[in-house]
Amino acid sequence: MATVAFIGLGNMGAPMAANLVRGGHDVSVFDLVPEAVNALTALGAKASGSAEQACSGAEFVISMLPAGKHVESLYLDQGLLDSAPASAILVDTSTIDADTARKLSAAAVEKGKSMVDAPVSGGVAGAAAGTLSFMCGAANPEVFEKVKPLLLDMGENVFLAGGPGAGQVAKACNNMLLSISMIGTSEALNLGAKNGLDPAVLSDIMLASSGKNWVLEVYNPCPGLMANAPASRDYEPGFMSELMLKDLELAMAAASGSETVTPLGGLAYSLYNRHVSGGMGKKDFSSIFQAIESLQSEG
Numbered sequence: 001m002a003t004v005a006f007i008g009l010g011n012m013g014a015p016m017a018a019n020l021v022r023g024g025h026d027v028s029v030f031d032l033v034p035e036a037v038n039a040l041t042a043l044g045a046k047a048s049g050s051a052e053q054a055c056s057g058a059e060f061v062i063s064m065l066p067a068g069k070h071v072e073s074l075y076l077d078q079g080l081l082d083s084a085p086a087s088a089i090l091v092d093t094s095t096i097d098a099d100t101a102r103k104l105s106a107a108a109v110e111k112g113k114s115m116v117d118a119p120v121s122g123g124v125a126g127a128a129a130g131t132l133s134f135m136c137g138a139a140n141p142e143v144f145e146k147v148k149p150l151l152l153d154m155g156e157n158v159f160l161a162g163g164p165g166a167g168q169v170a171k172a173c174n175n176m177l178l179s180i181s182m183i184g185t186s187e188a189l190n191l192g193a194k195n196g197l198d199p200a201v202l203s204d205i206m207l208a209s210s211g212k213n214w215v216l217e218v219y220n221p222c223p224g225l226m227a228n229a230p231a232s233r234d235y236e237p238g239f240m241s242e243l244m245l246k247d248l249e250l251a252m253a254a255a256s257g258s259e260t261v262t263p264l265g266g267l268a269y270s271l272y273n274r275h276v277s278g279g280m281g282k283k284d285f286s287s288i289f290q291a292i293e294s295l296q297s298e299g
């Protein structure tokens with residue numbers, strides 16, 4: 001069992017840290033919100049008054065923060081890269097831009113330390129159930145192998161995508177594809193409905209045909225077709241549209257940084273940007289179905 005510092009106990013971090021406690025690890029936790037720390041100590045974690053205090057004696061430091069600026073601030077501005085034990089492996093599971101992940105990994109290497117980027121897929125439900133997928137970027141495969149057993153206490157699938165930042169690139173690619181398949185599935189269901197088809201029947205047909213995809217299988221965006229899908233509870237998330245927009249921004253940054261053309265990714269970014277600007281940011285990302293339905297023909 002390992003000694004772990006866990007920083008950032010929000011929607012994702014809290015259930016992930018709880019799974020480490022359940023797995024028998026010695027977990028010290030810190031969040032800027034004291035109530036979040038208290039909720040974890042009630043489950044058996046140790047409370048810390050600062051990130052630095054949580055890291056004292058830690059073999060692994062795990063962070064789960066909102067965005068790149070928070071992660072950079074924690075490790076560089078607040079000096080956690082310096083104050084973490086020399087032998088500790090630092091694992092950032094937040095979804096951030098690949099450039100920041102690479103910068104932090106390089107800064108860690110300069111100080112003789114190791115940092116792994118390990119963003120996740122699976123959402124809050126996957127975090128609670130311990131079924132997350134981790135996609136990792138590490139300067140050294142041996143460091144990845146040391147981190148893997150710990151990540152398997154919070155997830156089911158742990159991949160080494162490549163060197164520093166590769167985990168973040170994999171996450172951006174996956175979520176860009178997810179947004180495109182959500183929009184495409186919405187578009188097909190809307191086209192069928194506007195031509196007199198029952199969306200339930202059309203969904204069954206496409207599920208047994210070459211249009212089959214994850215959205216149709218478990219996340220149908222048309223209300224009333226799938227009892228457990230956000231579409232059937234007024235698009236309560238789930239995965240908020242504003243988080244999908246954030247991930248598409250990261251994908252667009254990766255595209256422009258590598259001079260890669262992503263025509264459908266760019267279109268998905270524009271549609272989600274308009275959707276979020278129109279006040280749908282807190283609704284589940286499958287609510288893009290309603291935006292597609294309300295698009296008017298110009299012809």
Ligand code: NAD
Nearest residue numbers: 008009010011012013031032033065066070094095123124
């Ligand atoms: P959240 O806003 O619920 O939680 C972030 C937590 O970090 C908050 O509790 C906040 O107080 C804390 N925090 C911020 N700065 C801190 C600091 N300097 N020190 C200590 N604590 C600090 O966000 P979330 O939904 O848990 O998402 C976290 C990350 O996971 C994001 O990068 C998000 O894109 C990614 N993600 C989220 C989901 C999802 O469905 N929510 C799914 C996959 C990935």
